[in-house]
Amino acid sequence: MPESTPAALTGDCANCFGLCCVALPFTASADFAVTKDAGKPCRNLDTDFRCGIHTQLRPKGFSGCTVYDCFGAGQQVSQLTYGGTSWRQAPATAREMFDVFPLMRQLHELLWYLNEALTLAPTAALRTLLAETEALTTGTPAELLALDVAAHRGRVNVLLLETSERVRAGVPGKKRDRRGADLIGAKLAGATLRGADLRGAYLIAADLSRADLRCADLIGADLRDARLHGADLTGAFFLTQPQLNAAKGDVTTKLPARLTRPGHW
Template sequence: MSQKHEARSAGGDRLDLQADCGSCFGLCCVALPFAASADFAVDKPAGKPCTNLQADFSCGIHARLRDKGFSGCTVFDCFGAGQKVSQVTFGGTDWRSAPGTARQMFDVFPVMRQLHELLWYLAEALELPAARPVHKDLRRALDETDRLTRGSADALAEVDVAAVRQDVNALLLRTSELVRATVPGRKKNHRGADLIGARLRGADLRGANLRGAYLIAADLKGADLRTADLIGVDFRDANLSGADLTGSIFLTQAQLNAAKGDASAKLPEALSRPAHWR
């Protein structure tokens, strides 16, 4: 669904955590369900190939997804889980040539996707100098999570993702506190807040805690989001035109893809400007 982005992170630790659709067996187009809505033109159950999936596992309407009513596809990001399952877990054998593997492959993909998302956050945290006091614990968590992603399909199916997420989240919270503490003064706390449609044009949100906030269709034109914690923020249709997101933490490509923006918005180096931002 998303093409591989250029890796621009300083250490390159997140290179393998970016989607490489050419090395994947179209797993997001088969394993995942979607319902007819503003994001998807039709209904599709889990395990059934999308009608736009080609024989070579490419998308037949990739360049026209938004025009064809599949904007949800342009938002999704597997964090590189698709190619890991395809090339590592199943050793390059696809579900079409080995139909007996299909069910297990599709079941394992969402597990891998969640683990890769955690790896993305952990790798980012290790790039932050302010988080140095917890770098040792972050590295240990990253190594353990990475080890889980390299297990067999049977082992992956048994992973307690909720428990792994809970342990990692404690470290990410501490990372957030350390990073945001570098911003002087009192910081805004909008964790989990309902800010749907909020008028935040030009708002000073430096160092803010916005974890899990709902910013759907919010006006954030020209807002200063430097060093803000944006993990889990719902940016669907939020306007980020001219906003400064440099130095924000735990922002993902999928969040940007769900938002609106323009060429003047400032983004973290590891992320790409979405094609639909005109």
């Protein structure tokens, strides 16, 4: 089975039935202007499944939408799992489709990490688990709903940890272990964090401007409103586009080649 391509793991709204705008709930906050229940279409969702305020999400109070990515799960569920038949065309499938979508999103996120791990330190075990995960995404709705995604994620995480340790071991100098650390609002401007373990670290509103984050493990790190101006993330791994979109940076921020500089920076 071929490895998933980056294009297949990036949201393609043109081939999705607006699933993130319907299936997922959100609460009125700094990220969303209103409260919406799961399974209820967002008031901004048009009949063609496009967002009616896509170019004005931030000024309209929906910045939370700009930091979300389904990793391609939307088009997978819409076009393959349900064969291109939307929840509007077949209302009886709506509830099931909305339940399947977040499960598929988790699987696609794992595919993103596994693909990246294979570029960093390829092993037979990674290739085997990648193929297994890809096979899971082709399951029927019933098979997907019966899947223990948490258990599968645990198996994947073991290999991702091994990959992280192998990659960071090749980085010269002392490496910081800040895994799961509470660094909310921390003043880390200019900090040397090359090869650091920042897995699951809380870096909300932290000042990481001009910080050296080369080859740092950033899987699951919370970068909401973190300042990355002038920071060097070259070679930082397990960093996703949604994490980057939630942070703040500028043209001087150095990014991994696979990620795109957010438009609001």
